[in-house]
Amino acid sequence: MSKTVLIDEEIQYRIKCASTAFRRLRHCTFNEKGLTISTTTSIVAMIIRAQLRWASHICRMQDSRLPKQLFFSQLSAGQRKRYKDTPKANMKKCGINTDAWEELDSDRTTWKAICNQGIRDYEQNHLHNETEKHHKWKEHLGAPPPDSNYTCDICGCICRSRIGLLSHLRTHFLQ
Ligand SMILES: [Zn+2]
Numbered sequence: 001m002s003k004t005v006l007i008d009e010e011i012q013y014r015i016k017c018a019s020t021a022f023r024r025l026r027h028c029t030f031n032e033k034g035l036t037i038s039t040t041t042s043i044v045a046m047i048i049r050a051q052l053r054w055a056s057h058i059c060r061m062q063d064s065r066l067p068k069q070l071f072f073s074q075l076s077a078g079q080r081k082r083y084k085d086t087p088k089a090n091m092k093k094c095g096i097n098t099d100a101w102e103e104l105d106s107d108r109t110t111w112k113a114i115c116n117q118g119i120r121d122y123e124q125n126h127l128h129n130e131t132e133k134h135h136k137w138k139e140h141l142g143a144p145p146p147d148s149n150y151t152c153d154i155c156g157c158i159c160r161s162r163i164g165l166l167s168h169l170r171t172h173f174l175q
Pocket residue numbers: 152153154155156157168169172
C-alpha cells in the first residue's frame with residue numbers, strides 16, 4: 001500500500017455501517033429475545049476476553065506488521081479514536097492498569113492471569129449493578145405517578161412527565 005493513499009473516508013463509512021449493524025443486532029438479539037442481564041453480562045465478558053487476547057497478540061507482532069500499525073494509528077480527520085482506545089477502555093472497566101499493559105504483554109502468563117481476574121471482577125460488579133438498576137426501574141414503574149398534571153385528554157392515561165405525555169400523545173396521532 002502506498003503512503004499517499006487516503007482511506008479515511010472508507011474507514012469512516014465502515015465505522016458508520018458497523019455501528020448501524022450493531023444497533024440492529026442489539027435490538028433484535030438483546031431487546032426482543034428477552035435475554036437476561038446475566039446472559040448479556042457473560043456475552044460482554046466473553047467479547048472483552050477475546051478482544052484483550054487479540055490486543056496482546058497484536059502487541060507481540062513486529063512493528064512493521066500492518067495490523068500493528070493500524071492498531072496504534074489514528075485517522076487524520078473525523079473520529080480521533082484509535083483502535084487501541086477500545087481495548088484500553090475495556091481494561092479500565094476491568095480494573096487492569098492501562099499504563100503497564102504494553103510491557104506486561106510480553107509476559108503472557110501474567111497478562112492472561114490479570115485479564116482473567118479483571119474480567120471476573122467486571123462480570124460480578126456489572127451483574128450486581130445492572131440487577132440493582134433493574135430493580136430500581138421496576139420499583140419506579142410500580143410507584144404511583146408523582147402528580148396527575150400530565151393526563152392525556154384523549155384517553156385519560158396519566159403520564160409521569162411532560163415528555164412522557166408528549167410521546168404518549170404521538171401514539172394517538174400515529175394511529
Ligand atoms: Zn392517551
